[in-house]
Amino acid sequence: xxxxxxxxxxxxxxxxxxxxxxxxxxxxxxxxxxxxxxxxxxxxxxxxxxxxxxxxxxxxxxxxxxxxxxxxxxxxxxxxxxxxxxxxxxxxxxxxxxxxxxxxxxxxxxxxxxxxxxxxxxxxxxxxxxxxxxxxxxxxxxxxxxxxxxxxxxxxxxxxxxxxxxxxxxxxxxxxxxxxxxxxxxxxxxxxxxxxxxxxxxxxxxxxxxxxxxxxxxxxxxxxxxxxxxxxxxxxxxxxxxxxxxxxxxxxxxxxxxxxxxxxxxxxxxxxxxxxxxxxxxxxxxxxxxxxxxxxxxxxxxxxxxxxxxxxxxxxxxxxxxxxxxxxxxxxxxxxxxxxxxxxxxxxxxxxxxxxxxxxxxxxxxxxxxxxx
Numbered sequence: 576x577x578x579x580x581x582x583x584x585x586x587x588x589x590x591x592x593x594x595x596x597x598x599x600x601x602x603x604x605x606x607x608x609x610x611x612x613x614x615x616x617x618x619x620x621x622x623x624x625x626x627x628x629x630x631x632x633x634x635x636x637x638x639x640x641x642x643x644x645x646x647x648x649x650x651x652x653x654x655x656x657x658x659x660x661x662x663x664x665x666x667x668x669x670x671x672x673x674x675x676x677x678x679x680x681x682x683x684x685x686x687x688x689x690x691x692x693x694x695x696x697x698x699x700x701x702x703x704x705x706x707x708x709x710x711x712x713x714x715x716x717x718x719x720x721x722x723x724x725x726x727x728x729x730x731x732x733x734x735x736x737x738x739x740x741x742x743x744x745x746x747x748x749x750x751x752x753x754x755x756x757x758x759x760x761x762x763x764x765x766x767x768x769x770x771x772x773x774x775x776x777x778x779x780x781x782x783x784x785x786x787x788x789x790x791x792x793x794x795x796x797x798x799x800x801x802x803x804x805x806x807x808x809x810x811x812x813x814x815x816x817x818x819x820x821x822x823x824x825x826x827x828x829x830x831x832x833x834x835x836x837x838x839x840x841x842x843x844x845x846x847x848x849x850x851x852x853x854x855x856x857x858x859x860x861x862x863x864x865x866x867x868x869x870x871x872x873x874x875x876x877x878x879x880x881x882x883x884x885x886x887x888x889x890x891x892x893x894x895x896x897x898x899x900x901x902x903x904x905x906x907x908x909x910x911x912x913x914x915x916x917x918x919x920x921x922x923x924x925x926x927x928x929x930x931x932x933x934x935x936x937x938x939x940x941x942x943x944x945x946x947x948x
Contacts, residue, residue, distance in 0.1 A: 642680065642681055642682055643681065643682045643683075643684065643726075643727040643728055643729065644676055644681045644682070644683050644684070644727060644729050644730075644731060644943065645683075645684050645686060645723035645724075645726065645727035645729065645730050645731070646672070646673065646676070646683060646684070646685045646686065646730075646731045646733065647685075647686040647687070647688075647689065647719060647720070647723055647730065647731070647732055647733070648663075648664030648665070648668070648686075648687060648688030648689065648733045648735075649664065649688070649689055649716055649732050649733060649734050649735040649739045649742075649743075650662070650663065650664050650665075650688050650689070650691070650734075650735050651691055651709075651712055651716075651734065651735040651736060651738055651739050652735065652736055653691075653693070653704075653705040653708050653709050653712070653736075653738070653776070654705075654709060654736040654737065654738030654739075654775060654776035654777035654780075655736045655738075655775045655776075655777045655885055655886075656704075656775065657885045657919060657922065658921060659919040659920060659921025659922060660734070660735060660736050660885060660917060660918070660919040661735065662919070662920050662921060663733060663734050663735055663915075663916070663917070663918040663919065663920070663932075663935075664688050664733035664734070664735065665688075666918060666920045666928060666929070666932040667733050667915065667918060667932050667935050667936055667939070668685075668733070669932065670929075670932055670933050670935075670936035671936070672936050672939065672940075673685055675936070675940055675945075676731075676939075676940065676943060679940070679943055679944055679945060681943065684726075684727060686719070686723065689715065689716065689719060691708070691711075691712045691715070692708070692711070693705075693708050694707045694708045694711065694801075699774050700795070700798060700799070701768050701794050701795035701798050701799075702767075702768025702769055702771060702774055702795070703768050703771075703774055703776055703779070703795055704773075704774045704775060704776065705776070706776075706795060706798075706799055706801075706802075707799050707801045708801075709738060709776050709801075710799055710801030710802040710805075711801040712738075712742070713738070713739075713741045713742040713745070713805070714742070714801070714804040714805070715742070716732075716739055716741075716742025716743060716746065717742045717743075717745040717746035717749070717804070718746065719742075719746065720732060720742065720743045720745075720746030720747055720912065721746035721747070721749045721750055722746075724746070724747055724750045724751070724911060724912060725750055728911070729910065729911060729912070729913075729943075730743070730747070730911070730912045730913070731912075731913045731915070731939060731942075731943075732912065732913065732914045732915070733915055734914060734915065734916030734917060734918070735916055736777040736885070736916060736917055737760070737764055737777040737778075737780060737870070737872050737914075737916045737917055738776045738777045738779075738780055739780075739914060739916060740764070740780045740781070740784075740870045740914050740916070741780035741781075741783050741784055741805075743868070743870070743912055743914050744756060744780075744784050744808075744809060744868055744870070744912075745784060745805065745808060747866075747868050747911060747912045748808040748809060749808075751865075751866040751911055752808065753865050753866070754813075754865060754866040754867070754868050754911060754912075755813045755814070755815075755859035755860045755865045755866075755867060755868065756809065756813060756814040756815075756859070756867075756868045756869075756870060757814075757815055757817065757855060757856075757859070757867060757868070757869050757870070757900075757904070758781070758814060758815070758816045758817070758870050758872075759816075759817050759818050759869070759870065759871045759872060759875045759892075759897075759900060760816065760817075760818055760819065760870070760871075760872040760874065760875050761818060761819065761820050761821050761872065761874045761875055761886070761887075761888040761891055762778060762819070762821050762822065762872070762874070762886065762888075763781070763816060763819060763822045763823070763826040763827075763830060763837075764777065764778050764779065764780055764781050764826075764872075765779075765781045765782055765826040765829050765830065765835075766778045766779045766782060766823060766825055766826055767779065767782045767788060767791040767792060767825070767829075768791070768792060768794070768795055769791065769825075770823065770824075770825025770826070770828075770829070771823075771825075772823060777885075777917075778823075781814070782829075783805065783807065784807055784808065784809045785807055785809055785810070785811055785814075785833070786807045786808070786809065786810055786811075787810070787811050787833055788807070788829070788833075789807045811833035811834060811835050812834065812835075812858075812859070813859055814835055814836075814859065815835070815836040815837065815838070815855035815856075815858050815859045816830075816835065816836070816837035816838060816839075816855075817837075817838045817843070817848075817851060817852060817855055817875070817900065818838070818839075818840065818843070818875035818891065818892050819837055819838070819839040819840065820839060820840045820888050820890055820891065821886075821888045822839075836854075836855060836858040836859065838851040838852075838854070838855060840890055840891065840892075843892070843896070848892070848896045848899055848900065849899070849903075852899070852900055852903055856907070860907075860909070863907055863909060864909075865909065866909055866910075866911035866912075867904060867907065867909045867910050867911060868911060868912045868913075868914075869901075869904055869910060869912070869913045869914070869942065870914040870916070871901075871913065871914060871915050871916070871938060871942075872884075872916050872917050873915065873916065873917050873918050873931060873934065873935050874886055874887055874888065874891070874917050875891055875892050875897065876891050876892050876893070876894060876897050876934060877889065877890065877891035877892060877893065878891070880893070880894045880897075880930070880931075880934050881918075881930075881931045881934055881935075882922075882923050882927045882930065882931060883918065883919055883920055883921075883922050883923040883927045883928045883930070883931035883932075884917045884918060884919055884922070884931060885917055885919050885922065886917075894934055894937075897934070897938050898937060898938055898941045900938075901938045901939075901941035901942040902941045902946065904942055905941065905942050905943060905944045905945075910942060910943075913939065913942050915935050915938065915939055918931055918932055918935050919931075920932060
């Protein structure tokens with residue numbers, strides 16, 4: 576199969592035989608690609624890449640025949656050491672988020688920010704820092720998100736650090752137990768307490784939700800009553816990564832051992848974001864009949880766009896690539912829960928914080944159906 580791609584970073588256009596064959600489509604119509612640089616069409620009888628975009632949907636997003644959006648702030652900062660990420664929900668809302676979502680035609684219920692208590696004598700235990708505080712918070716988040724999904728159909732969770740995803744995914748799965756997860760991030764967040772170099776829980780949430788890794792987190796669960804609520808409910812085949820570029824050795828081992836689908840920045844640079852997203856969706860949601868949980872770490876974007884975040888890594892997604900992911904997910908009509916995490920306005924000056932929060936807000940709106948035109 577021939578795959579055409581435009582390399583925006585290099586300002587060039589090329590085509591090549593695509594080794595990632597196996598796309599399930601019978602559309603052999605003539606494909607026409609136009610370069611922005613020369614505006615000259617390149618024609619081929621190559622097989623078209625099937626996308627999930629629907630042009631017949633009268634509403635930008637109409638998941639499960641509902642027009643309600645529930646927004647909840649989850650200002651948790653105990654999964655990492657840097658102060659300020661608990662201000663993420665406030666600064667994202669401050670971009671005019673609620674009014675902008677309402678302008679898309681939705682009925683918005685803002686649940687405000689959850690309050691999390693810090694438990695005493697909560698030092699590192701079983702390889703995790705703040706284990707009791709985090710365990711209690713995750714259980715509370717799960718209950719909250721479950722209620723929002725049941726009541727409103729679509730939940731937007733504003734972090735906070737990426738630890739919150741354990742609670743949001745768990746709560747979501749209690750309502751939609753066939754949901755799949757797209758994890759947009761520079762990091763895999765798949766460390767177990769034994770493989771984590773730091774003990775920071777924002778690098779571990781997926782290991783606690785995956786059935787295949789239940790034995791790896793059992794020691795911590797058994798040690799603290801705050802974790803009694805947790806039962807892993809997601810399979811490795813139901814998650815796909817996009818945007819990876821800083822993955823620990825233990826995570827690399829687990830990703831390959833468990834067969835998790837992933838697209839690092841290398842694949843995105845080589846094949847393009849459209850192709851990588853399409854393949855990620857085909858891996859976890861081939862019939863496009865499963866609710867989507869989109870867990871979006873703002874550090875997936877390059878620090879040029881998202882400078883005010885705790886663990887920035889050079890060489891990330893452009894702002895438009897980040898929005899494209901969101902736009903395509905909206906077009907599936909299957910978005911059920913969206914996490915937007917790791918916006919930390921206290922790590923830079925006011926301008927850097929506002930820029931990062933504005934990127935987060937724009938991506939959220941794109942997830943809910945906002946378009947350029």
